[in-house]
Amino acid sequence: MQNTTTEAAPLTSAELSQLREILERDAIRRVLERYARAMDRCDEASARSTYWDDGHDNHGLFKGNAQDFITWKMASPFEISGDQHVLGQSLIAVDGDRASAETYFVYYFEEGRIPLPNVVNVLAGRYVDSFERRGGEWKIADRVVVIDWSTVWRGDERFPGVETFVPGERYPDDLVYKKPHRLA
Template sequence: MNDVTEEAAQLTPVELGRLRDLLERDAIRRVVEGYVRGMDRCEEARARAAYWEDGHDNHGPFDGNAQEFVPWGLAAAKESSGHQHVLGQSVIEVAGDHASAETYFVYYQEQGRIPLPNVVHVLAGRYVDTLERRGGEWKIADRVVAIDWSTVWRSDERFPMVDDFVRGDWFPDDQIYQKPHSAA
């Protein structure tokens, strides 16, 4: 690699534009990921950080200011014995300081880990986001949650030896916040 000249390492204007686009889309994807991690780990500050103070969220039964949605959503989540979002693909379009993003998700919410039966509610849909860059930072200005399907699973069984694993938890007790594993 030492044979690469400085001239060969220069980006063309087209390549530089593509790199900028990738960096912007990565920053936007990280906003969505930060929201999900905040909600899944019940880390309110991280979830709030995904939205502008004047942001709006239409989350089905909640339709209003996004900063007010976060504690409402966390209170509902804490009524479950466990919950998790799994993100899929994102289609992100950037136009200056504005962007649109459609990110697929599946949300699992477990009720009644003990005693059985175990009940899991599942929602699958898309976050349809409008984002704005203010002061060089991307955040969600408007979100609509579109649900594509849902189901409920009930079972009198659990995964074999599940109790032998470290149990996932909420902020600040989850393993992700413990040293030396902290990636917070």
């Protein structure tokens, strides 16, 4: 039997540079994903960890220090029975310890699961972010939320059998925070 194992050629300096950029963009995408999940689950510590302490956020209704934004959002007076950020494509440009990113999103939040009617609010837009790497860690230094469109849906019906599913919960009660489903 012939040995089919072949050793890969060492990476060129150009390939190493490309690999580093891929790794940096992946680290930034993970921050974006952690932010969306943290906000949906009301996981305050995780949400705070996505911004630098001196970071800035312009979320339309709130403009100011990003840590103050998290405090404001977690105390939101909106009666939200469920919400979800759906992230789309990200265009990320890394320049040393700084990066710019444009990430498409659709944000849904539901008011009033019971009693009907329920109301679903939708915002679609882009996060326009400036990231900084400090101490080897990427976080958001500045965010501007750009809204491209929005709508409100009202309905007197629910998805058939929805009550048989496991409902999404807030931190720490959601399934993803419990063994064996716990995600870091």
